[in-house]
Amino acid sequence: xxxxxxxxxxxxxxxxxxxxxxxxxxxxxxxxxxxxxxxxxxxxxxxxxxxxxxxxxxxxxxxxxxxxxxxxxxxxxxxxxxxxxxxxxxxxxxxxxxxxxxxxxxxxxxxxxxxxxx
Numbered sequence: 001x002x003x004x005x006x007x008x009x010x011x012x013x014x015x016x017x018x019x020x021x022x023x024x025x026x027x028x029x030x031x032x033x034x035x036x037x038x039x040x041x042x043x044x045x046x047x048x049x050x051x052x053x054x055x056x057x058x059x060x061x062x063x064x065x066x067x068x069x070x071x072x073x074x075x076x077x078x079x080x081x082x083x084x085x086x087x088x089x090x091x092x093x094x095x096x097x098x099x100x101x102x103x104x105x106x107x108x109x110x111x112x113x114x115x116x117x118x
Contacts, residue, residue: 034060 007013034057035042042050051058076083086092
């Protein structure tokens, strides 16, 4: 049988916990919780000491500070080429003739980027 939760004075009885069902799911262990640097910024020394004590927090803390990587831009989109209309090499050559501002040179023998010889 389990001991009663409180003793006669209203305090927790010996061997009885204040939270009998434990920590709720989804709540991280306090010692593993990553501090929110935006809500509570740390000075350089405190941050250094934290990382020395808990090196596994370096990556999550760096993710808060560093900028997110920029989305990559499709090279064809950047050059203004609509790939949905190009199905064959001949389609590309025809588009090339109609849009000579593209950074390619070469004739019927094939297109090649500028600066790579030929």
